[in-house]
Amino acid sequence: MLEMERSQQYIPTRRFAVADQLRNPRRAFFRHGWAFLALPLAGCSSALLSTPGPREEKTADILPTEYLMYEHGILSRVLLIYEESLRRMGEGRDFPVDSLASASKIVRNFIEDFHQKLEEEFVFPRFRKERRFVETVNALELQHKAGRKLTDTITRLAAARDLEVPGNRLELARSVEQFVRLYRPHAAREDTVVFPALRGLVTPREFRLMGEEFEKRGEELYGYTGFYRVVDQVAGLERKFGIFNLAELLPEQAS
Numbered sequence: 620m621l622e623m624e625r626s627q628q629y630i631p632t633r634r635f636a637v638a639d640q641l642r643n644p645r646r647a648f649f650r651h652g653w654a655f656l657a658l659p660l661a662g663c664s665s666a667l668l669s670t671p672g673p674r675e676e677k678t679a680d681i682l683p684t685e686y687l688m689y690e691h692g693i694l695s696r697v698l699l700i701y702e703e704s705l706r707r708m709g710e711g712r713d714f715p716v717d718s719l720a721s722a723s724k725i726v727r728n729f730i731e732d733f734h735q736k737l738e739e740e741f742v743f744p745r746f747r748k749e750r751r752f753v754e755t756v757n758a759l760e761l762q763h764k765a766g767r768k769l770t771d772t773i774t775r776l777a778a779a780r781d782l783e784v785p786g787n788r789l790e791l792a793r794s795v796e797q798f799v800r801l802y803r804p805h806a807a808r809e810d811t812v813v814f815p816a817l818r819g820l821v822t823p824r825e826f827r828l829m830g831e832e833f834e835k836r837g838e839e840l841y842g843y844t845g846f847y848r849v850v851d852q853v854a855g856l857e858r859k860f861g862i863f864n865l866a867e868l869l870p871e872q873a874s
């Protein structure tokens with residue numbers, strides 16, 4: 620029931636995406652619509668120029684924990700934006716508050732309404748069923764709920780464009796700081812404890828089916844290459860904050 624066609628990946632491998640389009644570009648265009656057009660914008664233009672060999676079409680399945688950790692990468696990059704906002708608020712400097720609002724919407728749509736739902740529906744119950752790390756997963760789920768309240772506040776205040784109102788800037792800074800403090804350890808604990816342990820709680824078949832279900836959910840919500848689209852959105856926000864270019868983040872003596 621969870622079997623699906625490889626072409627429906629929401630995190631397609633670059634090789635596969637290219638192979639699919641080159642094999643039947645018309646079909647790929649109508650089947651995947653905007654996503655096909657968006658591929659060059661998603662950084663795939665160089666890949667489109669290289670013709671893959673037949674063997675390159677075969678790629679390893681993405682593991683369910685791999686999906687979740689990729690998604691944590693999105694969260695981590697949003698936290699960088701939050702931290703940069705905090706730094707500028709602390710220094711009394713301006714910052715692109717609209718972009719902070721956009722970052723909080725990515726948290727709501729992608730992290731809270733998608734990624735965390737996968738954890739709550741498929742991952743945490745396995746631990747409770749096997750009586751493993753129950754306290755940890757219960758605490759993680761409570762953190763999801765607390766995070767949602769903070770996101771409500773951040774989205775409201777960042778969208779209000781009313782940071783000159785006394786107290787609003789302080790409340791925004793406090794909420795952003797609390798969110799970062801909540802989610803740095805949250806994601807780190809999942810990456811190092813929960814996700815590695817999950818493999819030992821399910822059979823290889825269940826593990827594979829879980830990965831296929833995650834893929835299906837991602838495809839339904841975000842479409843073909845949807846993951847890369849969200850990555851692009853976050854990258855655009857990083858540019859607005861001037862934190863995208865990694866070379867510029869080198870310490871002075873190293874540049």
Ligand SMILES: [Fe+2]
Nearest residue numbers: 735738759809
């Ligand atoms: Fe989580």
Ligand SMILES: [Fe+2]
Nearest residue numbers: 734738806809
């Ligand atoms: Fe997570």
